[in-house]
Amino acid sequence: MLKVEEDIKEKLEKIYRILFDRYGKQHWWPVESREETIIGAILTQNTNWKNVEKALVNLRKNNLLDFRRLHSINEKELASLIRSSGYYNQKSKKIKNFVEFLSKGYGLDLDDLFRLNVDSLRTKLLKINGIGKETADSIILYAANKPIFVVDTYTKRIMDRIGFKEDSYDKLQELFMKNLSKDVEMFNEYHALLVRLGKEICKKEPLCKECCLNRLCCYYSDRINKNF
DNA sequence: TACCAGGTCCTCG
DNA sequence: CGAGGACATGGT
Numbered sequence: 450m451l452k453v454e455e456d457i458k459e460k461l462e463k464i465y466r467i468l469f470d471r472y473g474k475q476h477w478w479p480v481e482s483r484e485e486t487i488i489g490a491i492l493t494q495n496t497n498w499k500n501v502e503k504a505l506v507n508l509r510k511n512n513l514l515d516f517r518r519l520h521s522i523n524e525k526e527l528a529s530l531i532r533s534s535g536y537y538n539q540k541s542k543k544i545k546n547f548v549e550f551l552s553k554g555y556g557l558d559l560d561d562l563f564r565l566n567v568d569s570l571r572t573k574l575l576k577i578n579g580i581g582k583e584t585a586d587s588i589i590l591y592a593a594n595k596p597i598f599v600v601d602t603y604t605k606r607i608m609d610r611i612g613f614k615e616d617s618y619d620k621l622q623e624l625f626m627k628n629l630s631k632d633v634e635m636f637n638e639y640h641a642l643l644v645r646l647g648k649e650i651c652k653k654e655p656l657c658k659e660c661c662l663n664r665l666c667c668y669y670s671d672r673i674n675k676n677f
Numbered sequence: 678t679a680c681c682a683g684g685t686c687c688t689c690g
Numbered sequence: 691c692g693a694g695g696a697c698a699t700g701g702t
Contacts, residue, residue, distance in 0.1 A: 478683095494684040500700055501683090535699040539685085581685045601683055644683060653681090 457613075458628040464611070464662060465635070468642040471661040477641035478591045480505070483559055484514045486592040490584050491543050492534040503533040516557045519548045543579025550577050563593040570595070582618050590640075596631035598622050599640045603647025610651065610668035 480486050485505060492501040507530045508514050513522065528541035548557075554573075555561040565573065567589060574585035586599045600622050608614075608621060615621040629635065650660045655668070663669040 490683090493682090495682065496684085496698090497682040497700075499682090503700090533699060535682090536684090536697045537699080539697055543685085579685070583684065587683085599683090603683075640683090648683090 454628070457624070460665065461625065461628050463665065465629075465639050465642070467661050468646060469638065472642055472645050475638060475641035475645060477637060477644075482514060483592040484516060485509075487547065487588050488514065488544060490587040490591070491547065491579065492531060492540055494536070494540070494581075494584060496535045501534050504531040507531065507533075516548050516551055516559075519544065520552055520557065539579070543577075546577050546579050559592075563595075567595045567597055571597070586622070590633065590636055594633050596633045596636055598625040598629075598636050600625075601640075601644065603644050603651070604640070607643055607647055607651045607662075610655070610666055611662065612667035 478486060478489070480489055488508065489501055489505060492504055505514070511518075511530065513519055513527075513530070519527070524541050524545050527544065528537045531537050531540055531544075534540060550573075551557050551559070551562060562573075563570070570589055570593065571585055574580050574588060575582070580588075583599060583601055586597050589595050589597045590599055600618050605621060608624075613621070613624060615624055625636075625639070629639075646660070646662070650656050657663050657666070657669045657672060660666070660669070
């Protein structure tokens with residue numbers, strides 16, 4: 450392997466190690482079922498998880514964390530139950546789209562769908578209107594338990610600042626997938642740790658002095674050099 | 678009050 | 691393609 454690639458691999462592993470040592474296990478995606486994970490993945494699009502939880506409570510109360518039941522409820526009624534998660538009309542439609550897809554191709558059976566390999570599963574999910582790359586990847590990693598690296602705005606911002614400036618979702622994802630072992634648990638934890646860091650430290654206005662990654666971050670070095 | 682949060686789709690150039 | 695707008699609530 451080329452030396453440069455070796456460096457990338459080491460750096461990505463180092464970042465993970467430092468984050469894990471600093472924050473520990475994150476207990477990411479605190480839900481009970483694959484159904485809930487999938488619905489949560491849609492509901493959390495550009496939305497605070499707290500708002501999503503309220504919606505999930507509503508759905509659970511109505512036994513609607515179940516695709517068979519979701520299939521029979523009407524879109525308007527579903528929208529009213531997930532109101533707290535924002536964009537509720539769109540999200541209601543998106544959930545129905547997923548359920549419709551699952552019904553048509555797989556008789557509402559997740560096991561059937563998840564038998565596909567990662568690539569074909571991703572391709573199929575992306576054809577559903579309302580399921581974009583991050584949502585598809587979240588479903589694959591957190592519901593299907595298959596190894597894929599989830600990229601989100603935190604991931605982009607953090608990696609951008611550290612010095613891995615990839616210009617697209619797929620390239621950034623490739624960076625992780627090519628250089629790390631395809632380990633579901635680790636991908637899960639890595640993503641969760643990046644989100645933790647993004648929320649608490651690497652915000653729009655970053656708190657670089659408190660950041661456990663600042664010694665290996667380009668953005669931080671630049672600021673130091675400018676005598677910030 | 679204004680801004681932000683675990684995106685995606687559509688439209689236009 | 692890529693930028694820009696629409697979608698919407700709840701918390702600070």
